[in-house]
Amino acid sequence: MLSGKIVLLSALVNCAMLTMMSAFAAPAQSDAMSAATPLTRQKSASTADHSKFKELNQAFKTGPEVTVACLICHTEAAKQVQHTKHWTWESVDPKTGQKRGKKNIINNYCTSPVSNEKDCMACHAGYGWQDSSFDFTIEKNVDCLVCHDTTATYRKLPGDAGHPIYERREFPPKSGKFVDPADLKKIAQNIGKPSRSNCGSCHFFGAGANGAKHGDLDSSLQHPNKYLDVHMDEKGLNFDCTTCHATSSHEVSGSRYNMAAATKGPAHIRGNPDSSPAACQSCHGNKPHPQHMTKLNQHTAKIACQTCHIPEYARNDIGTELSWDWSQATRMGEDGKPFVRKDSAGRRAFDSKKGEWVWDSYVIPEYRWLNGVSTYTVIGDKIDPGKTVQINEVGGSPDDPDSRIWPTKVHRGKQPYDTVNNTLTVQHTAGEDDTALWHNYDWQKAIRAGMKAANLPYSGNFDFVSTELTWPVTHMVAPKEDALSCAQCHSKNGRLKDIQGVYMPSRDANKLLDTAGWALALLTLIGVLIHAGIRILTSKKAG
Amino acid sequence: MATNKIYVFKRFERFWHWSQAMLIIFMLVTGFEVHGSYSLFGFGKAVDLHTISAWMLIGLWVFAIFWHFTTGEWKQYIPTTEKMMAMIQFYSVGIFKGAQHPFRPTTLKKHNPLQRLAYLGVLLLIGPLLWLTGWFYLFYGDWQAWGVDSFLSLEWVAFFHTAGAFMMLTFLIAHVYLTTTGHTPTSHIKAMLTGWEEVD
Numbered sequence: 001m002l003s004g005k006i007v008l009l010s011a012l013v014n015c016a017m018l019t020m021m022s023a024f025a026a027p028a029q030s031d032a033m034s035a036a037t038p039l040t041r042q043k044s045a046s047t048a049d050h051s052k053f054k055e056l057n058q059a060f061k062t063g064p065e066v067t068v069a070c071l072i073c074h075t076e077a078a079k080q081v082q083h084t085k086h087w088t089w090e091s092v093d094p095k096t097g098q099k100r101g102k103k104n105i106i107n108n109y110c111t112s113p114v115s116n117e118k119d120c121m122a123c124h125a126g127y128g129w130q131d132s133s134f135d136f137t138i139e140k141n142v143d144c145l146v147c148h149d150t151t152a153t154y155r156k157l158p159g160d161a162g163h164p165i166y167e168r169r170e171f172p173p174k175s176g177k178f179v180d181p182a183d184l185k186k187i188a189q190n191i192g193k194p195s196r197s198n199c200g201s202c203h204f205f206g207a208g209a210n211g212a213k214h215g216d217l218d219s220s221l222q223h224p225n226k227y228l229d230v231h232m233d234e235k236g237l238n239f240d241c242t243t244c245h246a247t248s249s250h251e252v253s254g255s256r257y258n259m260a261a262a263t264k265g266p267a268h269i270r271g272n273p274d275s276s277p278a279a280c281q282s283c284h285g286n287k288p289h290p291q292h293m294t295k296l297n298q299h300t301a302k303i304a305c306q307t308c309h310i311p312e313y314a315r316n317d318i319g320t321e322l323s324w325d326w327s328q329a330t331r332m333g334e335d336g337k338p339f340v341r342k343d344s345a346g347r348r349a350f351d352s353k354k355g356e357w358v359w360d361s362y363v364i365p366e367y368r369w370l371n372g373v374s375t376y377t378v379i380g381d382k383i384d385p386g387k388t389v390q391i392n393e394v395g396g397s398p399d400d401p402d403s404r405i406w407p408t409k410v411h412r413g414k415q416p417y418d419t420v421n422n423t424l425t426v427q428h429t430a431g432e433d434d435t436a437l438w439h440n441y442d443w444q445k446a447i448r449a450g451m452k453a454a455n456l457p458y459s460g461n462f463d464f465v466s467t468e469l470t471w472p473v474t475h476m477v478a479p480k481e482d483a484l485s486c487a488q489c490h491s492k493n494g495r496l497k498d499i500q501g502v503y504m505p506s507r508d509a510n511k512l513l514d515t516a517g518w519a520l521a522l523l524t525l526i527g528v529l530i531h532a533g534i535r536i537l538t539s540k541k542a543g
Numbered sequence: 544m545a546t547n548k549i550y551v552f553k554r555f556e557r558f559w560h561w562s563q564a565m566l567i568i569f570m571l572v573t574g575f576e577v578h579g580s581y582s583l584f585g586f587g588k589a590v591d592l593h594t595i596s597a598w599m600l601i602g603l604w605v606f607a608i609f610w611h612f613t614t615g616e617w618k619q620y621i622p623t624t625e626k627m628m629a630m631i632q633f634y635s636v637g638i639f640k641g642a643q644h645p646f647r648p649t650t651l652k653k654h655n656p657l658q659r660l661a662y663l664g665v666l667l668l669i670g671p672l673l674w675l676t677g678w679f680y681l682f683y684g685d686w687q688a689w690g691v692d693s694f695l696s697l698e699w700v701a702f703f704h705t706a707g708a709f710m711m712l713t714f715l716i717a718h719v720y721l722t723t724t725g726h727t728p729t730s731h732i733k734a735m736l737t738g739w740e741e742v743d
Contacts, residue, residue, distance in 0.1 A: 295590065298684025486587035492579065503698040506579035506586050510702050514580075517709030524713045528720035531634075538639040 044150075044192050051189040060184035063127045063164055064140040069188065071139060078139035080250040086125040087142065089113070091257040095373055100257055104378045106424045107391050108413025108467040109207035109324060112379065115453035119158035119430035123202040130161035132453065145184075147198050148191040153182050158430065196222055196232070199241040207321060209348055215313040215320030215363060215409045216475035228315060230479045246277040254278025259472060261304065261372035262402045280305040280477075302502055304370075304404040306474050308484040312362045313409060313473045319347060319361035323412040327464035329355040330441045338441065353429075353438040355414075365407030365473050367496055369396035374470075379454055382422050383465065389417075389424070391469040398501025405499055407473040414466055416447060420459030424467075426450035551653045552738045556616070559607045560735055566600045567711060574708050578701075597677055604674075619654055620663045627656040638724060647742055661714070669710045676704035 050056055055069045071078055081087050090101035102120075106112045113120035114132075121129045127141045128134065135141075143162060145154050156164050157171055157179065164182050165171075171179045204210060204219045211218030226233040231244070245254045254276050263281035276282065287297040288305070299308075314320040331352060333339035338352030347359045373395035383389045396403035416425045428449035429437040437446035443462065451458035489496045490506040497507065552560070573593040576583050584592060611617040629645035634657075637645075646655035654662065679686070679700045686692040725731035726741045734740035 294684070295594075301684060301687070485585075486590065487582075487585055490579075490586045503696070503701055505577050505590075505701065508698070508701075509579055510698075510705070513702060513705055513709070517705065517712075520709060521712045521716060524716045528717060532720065532723070534639055539641070 046192065050191055053189075056185065056188045058185065060188060062166065063143055063145065063162075063184070066184055066188050067127075067140045067142055067144055070144045077144065077250065078142040081125060081142045081144075082136065082139070083249075084125075084251055085255075085257075086147075086250075086252070088136065089124065091255070093373065093375075094258060096375060098375060098378070100374075100376045100378065105376045105391070106379055106415075106426065108411060108415055108469050109213055109321075110429070111326075111415060111424075112426045112450070112454070114379070114426050115428040115450045116430040118161045121162040122156040122158045122160065124162045127162050145187055145191070146201070147194045149187050149198065150190050150192040150195065151187050152197055154187050155179060155182060194240070194242055196240055203241075207324075209321070211314060211316075211318040212321040212357075213411075214471070214475070216310070216473050218314070218316070218318045218320070220316045220318055221475070226479055227482070229476050231477060244278045256471060257374065259370075259372040259374075261370045261396065261406065261472075262404045280309075302398075302405060304406045304472075306472070306477070307367065307405055307407050309477050309480070310365070310407055310473050310475075311478055311482055311484050311488075312364055313407070313476060314361050314363050315476055315478070317345065317361055319345065319359045320363065320409070321357050321411065322360050322363070323358045324354075325356040325414045326416060327355065327414045329353060329437065330443060332441075352441065363409070364495070366410045366470075367405055367499055368394055368408050368470065369398055369400070369403045369499070369501070370394055370406040370408070370472060371396040371400050371403040377424065379426060380423060380456055383417060383424060385417060385419070385422060385463070385465045388412075389465055389467045391467050394470050398499075405496065405502075409471045409473055411469040411471070412466065413469070414464045416443065416462045417465045418447075418451075418457075418459050419461045419463050421457055423456065424465075425458065425462060426454040426456065428453065547742050548739045549648065549650065549742060550738050551648055551650060551734055551740045554738070555606075555610055557735060557738060559603065559610070562603055563600065563607075566596050566603070567715070570596045570600070571708060571712055571715070578705055578708075594681065597674075597681065601674070619652070620659055620666060622660050622663060623656050625656060630655050630657045634724070644724075644726065648740055653740075661718070665711075665714055669707055669714065672703060673707040673711065676700050676707060680704055 053073075055072050058069070060066045060069070067078065085091050085101055088101065089103040090099055092099055102113055110116075110120070117130045117134075125143045125146055127143055129141075143156075145164070146156060154164055156162060157169070164184070165179055166181050168178055168180050171177060200217075200219060200222060203214070203217050204221065206213030206217075211220075220228055221232055223234050224232045226236055231237050231239040242252075245252050247253065260276040260279045263276070263279040264286055265281070266287075267285040268277065268282045280288075284305070286300045288300075289296040328350065329352065333352070339350075340348065340352070341350040343349040343359055345359065345361075348357055349359070350356050374392040375395070376392045377383060377389060394408070396406075416427060417423060418425055425447045427437055427443070427446040428435050429446060432439055434440055435442075435445040435449035437443065440446070444460075447462055448458055448460075484495065487506070488494055490504055492507060494507060496504065570593055573584065573589045573596065575581065576589040577586065577593055583589065626645055633642060633645050636642075648654070679691075679695060680697070682689075683697060683700075686695060722731040722735075723729070725734075730741040
């Protein structure tokens with residue numbers, strides 16, 4: 001339950017895989033989080049000036065050393081974090097008991113962190129998770145700084161299993177760019193509440209490129225204007241992530257895994273423990289429109305706020321990935337060497353290591369009935385390769401009072417599976433060893449190593465299967481002027497043309513009644529015209 | 544032919560008739576747009592206009608019902624078979640031969656038996672069908688609170704509302720045409736405008 005609540009985290013990159021981390025590391029932290037960001041925030045309201053604490057006045061050499069110092073005063077902090085998805089990478093469905101979370105699922109972005117921990121764990125809120133032997137009880141391995149750094153100088157790179165860099169290093173490799181180790185003492189003395197840059201350092205860059213994964217989360221939310229996000233607008237409300245994702249005991253509210261699909265009742269008062277504080281309704285209530293727009297308020301019984309108020313996602317030039325075709329990976333250029341290609345907007349389109357991607361911006365969502373229960377295809381689950389495999393089967397139906405029509409991002413992929421055992425495969429992609437796909441370009445070796453690490457049988461035969469991943473879209477809420485207009489759904493070929501189980505005026509009509517009704521009116525008209533005609537003719541004769 | 548005039552429609556009655564006529568025509572126009580038959584004002588605007596007109600019509604009806612009962616004018620709609628066959632014969636045969644209209648309106652009996660029947664149908668069948676279904680349509684969001692959501696479906700409410708609209712449209716076409724069948728083609732319309740009907 002505890003681990004069930006973090007939505008943001010869930011985003012936590014399925015795969016903070018490697019090179020992508022270059023994207024993660026570079027734009028996020030260098031431009032976006034340059035010194036300007038902290039300055040635009042209010043001065044800390046904290047009653048403690050951490051630079052005055054003697055515990056922090058030391059030359060820290062490693063992350064865990066800092067954590068040990070933090071825990072001298074914040075005695076319960078690590079225990080709290082260890083209950084959250086940010087630490088466990090696991091989420092248990094309270095209704096079905098299914099274990100999800102990055103640790104357990106195979107998605108159709110970077111697939112699975114298993115056997116790739118050294119790289120992926122750059123986005124783990126901890127230190128040292130490099131294989132399945134990681135001890136989740138060691139408190140000093142909790143990473144306080146990744147969420148609490150206010151200097152925008154704390155960086156974790158792929159390859160270090162979640163440690164910040166301790167020695168000057170060229171990154172990305174062979175790029176000629178160098179990253180200096182962070183000044184851990186300075187960072188520790190300046191810690192504060194998580195800002196957009198802290199959350200964004202992982203959540204904006206999921207799947208290894210800016211905006212790639214979510215589409216409604218990318219680095220543009222670092223300095224958004226009103227058009228992009230009415231709440232986070234830097235010149236307006238200037239919300240942080242945590243303004244909505246209110247946090248208690250390090251448990252971040254609002255989870256895609258256990259989402260609140262249908263929120264009911266008026267806005268919350270402080271202290272109300274019910275429902276999700278991250279839901280729109282917790283501030284706006286479920287009758288958010290003024291009295292003269294009662295009709296719109298009635299829509300909340302069937303439609304999530306997001307459906308009208310997020311008319312498109314990825315509403316910027318960064319865009320988002322709509323598909324990832326792993327079957328193209330290991331394809332070499334004409335010279336027999338690996339190559340990369342970008343699309344016309346400069347986004348990754350092909351990489352011999354990873355395959356082929358399709359991107360888009362200003363994407364119209366696909367709409368679904370959601371009740372918040374998502375059943376995942378987890379590591380080891382049998383699949384039917386004859387069909388498109390649903391990475392997550394989203395629950396919801398028109399008859400269910402807890403379902404609403406939601407906008408979703410559907411990410412389509414092609415990824416390897418074991419053709420004998422009919423399971424999606426775990427592959428060892430990241431690393432510099434002989435079996436790593438991105439090092440050796442050998443699927444067979446990579447799958448064998450990945451399946452071994454995941455403790456799964458592998459037949460030695462693989463092929464590629466089409467998969468779909470469906471996520472609710474909930475960020476980048478547009479100003480009301482940009483919300484959908486009525487006719488965008490209430491029309492024959494509108495946004496909701498495929499939504500079943502609800503009668504929508506203008507979209508739906510009884511064809512038989514229409515035919516009969518218009519025929520009746522037309523025949524009446526013809527009848528009176530004939531009657532009138534005869535009258536005119538006979539009166540002329542009479543005259 | 545000598546022309547006499549009698550005062551059949553009082554001031555409120557004429558006001559009621561014409562404002563109701565305008566509202567009904569406007570509601571047909573906006574209603575069929577909401578139904579998806581064409582695009583004119585745009586869906587959202589059409590819904591707003593249709594809703595505003597509905598409230599105005601409800602207001603008008605409150606006054607009209609009050610007026611009918613306080614003046615006893617409701618008796619004008621009591622059906623009768625007297626001269627019914629004569630009227631049918633007149634519309635189907637006599638009118639083409641220049642026969643005399645079999646019904647002579649008076650202040651106490653202003654409608655011919657077919658009119659009585661048609662207007663009663665509008666007032667007791669088409670009207671209530673439209674406003675009852677319209678009411679549920681309008682307050683769709685309150686069905687759950689009213690406890691009616693278990694047995695009402697918007698699809699059927701919309702079906703009967705639309706069926707009522709087709710009936711009203713059909714009535715309108717026939718009604719407008721039949722106004723030309725008076726003493727002269729315009730005498731019924733003049734009567735509805737001025738209150739005075741020319742009779743034989």
